[in-house]
Amino acid sequence: MRIFIASLLAVLLGQPLAAASFEKPLERLTSGYIVPSMADFSQRASGLSGAVEAVCDTPGEETRHEFEKAFGETVSAFARINFLRFGPLVEDDRLSRLAFLPDTRGIGLRQIRKILAAKDQSALSAQTLGEKSVAVQGLTALQLLAFDRDSSVKLGKPGELKDFTCQYAFAIAENVAAIGAELERAWTAPDGYRRTLVTVGPGDHPFRTSQEAFETVFNALTTGLLVVRDQNLLPVLGTSPDKAKPQRMPFSLSKNGLIFVGSELDGLHAALLSMELDAATEADLSRGLDTLAFEFSNAQKIIDRIDGPIRESLGGGNAYQQITLLAISTKAMRDIMGLRLAEPLGLTGGFNALDGD
Amino acid sequence: MRSTETKLTAVSRRGFLAALGGLALSPAFARTPLAENLTQSTFEGEGQLFASAYKKTSGHYGIGLLDEFGQVLAEIGLPGRGHGVAVSEDRSCLVAFARRPGTFAVVIRAIAPQDPELITAAPGRHFFGHGSFSADGQLLYAVENDFHAARGVIGVYDLTGAGVRRIGELDSHGVGPHEMVMAPDGKTLVIANGGIETHPDKGREKLNLATMAPSIVYLDAETGDLLSEHRLDAALHQVSLRHMALDGDGHVWVGGQYEGPAHDTPPLVAKFTMDGAPELLEVPGVIASTLQNYIGSVAANKDGSVIATSAPRCGQTLFWDAQAGAFLGSQRIIDGCGVAPIDQGSFLISDGNGGLSIVDDPGTRADIIARSPGYAWDNHMSALTG
Incomplete structure (x- = not known):
């Protein structure tokens, strides 16, 4: 009977079937999913630079495997936040900086080739890299630098550009970790986005x-x-x-x-x-x-x-x-x-x- | 001619960016692939630019300038929700209009860089979302509502001085004018009078659905003389004629929105000429029943041989052979609405989920080339480069 009356009212008033209350779902989403997922991404991303360093300093099966693992875990953690396209993730171009997707026209690869050809020093620190094109500073760029066409890890392998590539990859890893830390802070700070989302006005x-x-x-x-x-x-x-x-x-x-x-x-x-x-x-x-x-x-x-x-x-x-x-x-x-x-x-x-x- | 066009393209692209002032420092531009190319001096100036109104998840409205990769190069904040963007023939100026009923429009000049100029609707008038330039680019025509008299007018603005000046108005010879194009002769304005009466006291409420009488009118742009007027059959008087584009032969393609019973499936796309009878075009039944009687945008590809009509309520964009009037097919783009010509013969389609897709062929699936995080692209997109 209650549902019938609600339905009738909904028809008469043109309103949804039942008024929904959204504060609690939003609070549960932030506490139960967003904050822990951002923290997880931040933590995984913070491990990337060490894996880059290891595979570059002592290339071998073990360090390559460790790099693959660290990269895969970071990508997986990123996948779990990349759809949260509002607030901190879209501010300051963070999402595009973390992964330039889609890139159907190969912009990332073209721009990375230019950086490599010019040995562009501004790509070698997270700070200056963060100001460059979104296509050259995140996980998609690191993938292009670190993996060969056959999907094997090429980072750290001998070659003329080995040192430059390693420094560039390290800068990307630090940049990704920095963005991860920013995201975590932005969601957990007392006056952060969690409050924005839950306390409307x-x-x-x-x-x-x-x-x-x-x-x-x-x-x-x-x-x-x-x-x-x-x-x-x-x-x-x-x-x-x-x-x-x-x-x-x-x-x-x-x-x-x-x-x-x-x-x-x-x-x-x-x-x-x-x-x-x-x-x-x-x-x-x-x-x-x-x-x-x-x-x-x-x-x-x-x-x-x-x-x-x-x-x-x-x-x-x-x-x-x-x-x-x-x-x-x-x-x-x-x-x-x-x-x-x-x-x-x-x-x-x-x-x-x-x-x- | 081709080399001139190329030059114009290069000038206007760089010009538009320069017009917005200090773009290399602007967050929206600094990290774009184009910025990277510009700073490395390898940009060849052949790229294409587009403009569309947006709403961000932060709640802000504006106009975004995009490159052919779908990357946002620049943003112009707007005081409210935007709608259409008019582009001058020489591509040196664009004007973004407020969504109806709105009171602002923003003028951006590419050749003589200066801050974008905000213009306000005249007393008793509201902008209705679209406008068009005179052939020489010196005048701007804006569709407006004279809401006291419930009649459409075309505000005429002089762009030649230091500031934009409203110098008069023409009668649109209808109610609720919406999109307008300058005919290829450069002298004739073609106006879609949607037929729907609104009043600011009632917001966007439609006040005359039972008696609405939309029309397509051809006006002498200089004198305002009515050259020709077309209405659909009386049975179709609730098909609000709203958006339009010119095909390669100068024919006017119009997309409508039906205000009658939801179970009806009237024709929503029609082709007009100044003197002939309107040609109503059939969408195959299986698709027609899904359109929810709503066409959101109409655009032609670069040579005007194919027309695209977006139907955002069913997430489909429909394609037409302009000459034959034949339905070519449709592609699924959820909440896709803005359509602009890109490359040689293709369409760039923007959507409310931040996506930008290219359709090269009506029979081939739309290819998503970018998704602008936090943006919802609004109803229309304009090509800023030829």
Whole structure:
């Protein structure tokens, strides 16, 4: 009866099914997901410079392996924050500086080649590197410097540019760590973005209401799903199996492509779960949330079924089919978010689709 | 002619950036790939520039200048939500208009660098989101609403002096004018009167849906004389004619937004000429039913042979053979709306999720070339270079 009356009121007033309360989901998201994930990224990133130093000073199987591990862990931790496209991550170009994605036209590689050719000294310290093009100072740049076409670690190997490359890689590692530390501070400081997101207000505040703040977060999550599918998966598929482009999966050069995508999805799901949305509204979100949970679980199983790194596995076996299934699954996730969760939560549609002109 | 065009391209690109003053120091520019190239003096000046209104997750509005890689080179903050950007024929000046009903427009000149100039709507008038330049670039025409009289007007602004000056207005011969283009003859303004009455006391509320009567009118830009007026059949009077682009033959392609029952699927795209009857174009049924009766932007590719019409409510952009009027296909871009010509024959499409995609071929999937973190690109995008 209560639901019926609420529905009737919703129809009469043109309002969402039930007024949702967003302060608590936002608080749970920041405490339960964003702050620990930023801290984890910061911690992983802080280990990169040591791994660069080791592989450059004493190149060998062990140090190369340690570098691969440190790089992979940092990429994975980055994947779990890269969809939080608001506040500290988008301020000061931090997201683009951490990873220049997508880079379909090879801007990063071209600019890195210029730096190497000119032995550009401004690339050799984190401070001056941080002022250079976003395409040459983050994890995507480090990957291009450190990994060979066959995905083996080339950093530290003998060559005319070894010392310069190592110093440049070290500067990138320190720059990434510095940005990681900035992110962690920005979210944990008493007057930091955590407070901005949770304590809304009038005036110059970015969010007048907690609904506006929540909408920003919700849009970031749906955009994150869109990025996984439209930007990280579909380009890989090309127009047919024989025209597949595994190199279009981010971080595939370092064999971290599927790790990146898997961690993105894992992070998106964890962020969503952390909010406990079903407790935020009287509307029944359980079916939508259950279906979403099923799709996230399904997606991880699909990824697990792919043997080996995407650049190797896409040539044969079932990888093409699995990536196709993954694209379908991520579309389903986004549709559930956009069609089955947004409206009961009282959220509006896309920026351009809404109240257009 | 080609070498002149190339020169103009180079001048305008550098000029626009210089016009914004001290860009090398501006955070939005300093770390861009273009800045890197400029500082290394290897930039060849052949790149393309685009402008679009945006909203950031910080809540700020502005106009972003983008390069052909989709990288944001510069930002111009706006006091409120922007909409269309008009570009002069010689590419030396652009004007960003407020979203309707708005009271501001911002003029940015490339050739004589100076601070962007903010102009305010005249008393009793509101800007309605779009505008156009005279062929010689000396005058700016702005679609405006005379809200007391519920009639559309075209504000005429003199750009030749030290400051922009409103020197008169023309009757738009309709209600709720929206987009406007200067015809290839350089003398005729073509105006889409959306037909919807609004009043500032009622915000964006549509006051006359039952009686709305949209039109496409051709005006003598100098005298304001009505040269030609077109309306769709009475049964289609609720198709608000709003956005337009010129094809290679000078025909005007118009995209509409239907205000009638949601289950109807009226034609939303039409081709107009000054003297002929409107040609209504059919979207295949399976797609038509998904459009939610809303076309957001209309643009032609560089040679005007293909027209793109974006439908952000269904996340599709539709493509048309300009000459034959045939539907060529559609590509999925979620919340994609702004469309501008890029490269030789392709389209750059911006979306509300910060994405910039290129469609080279209507039959090939859109390729996302950039995603500007924290930006939602607004309804329209303009090419600043030829």
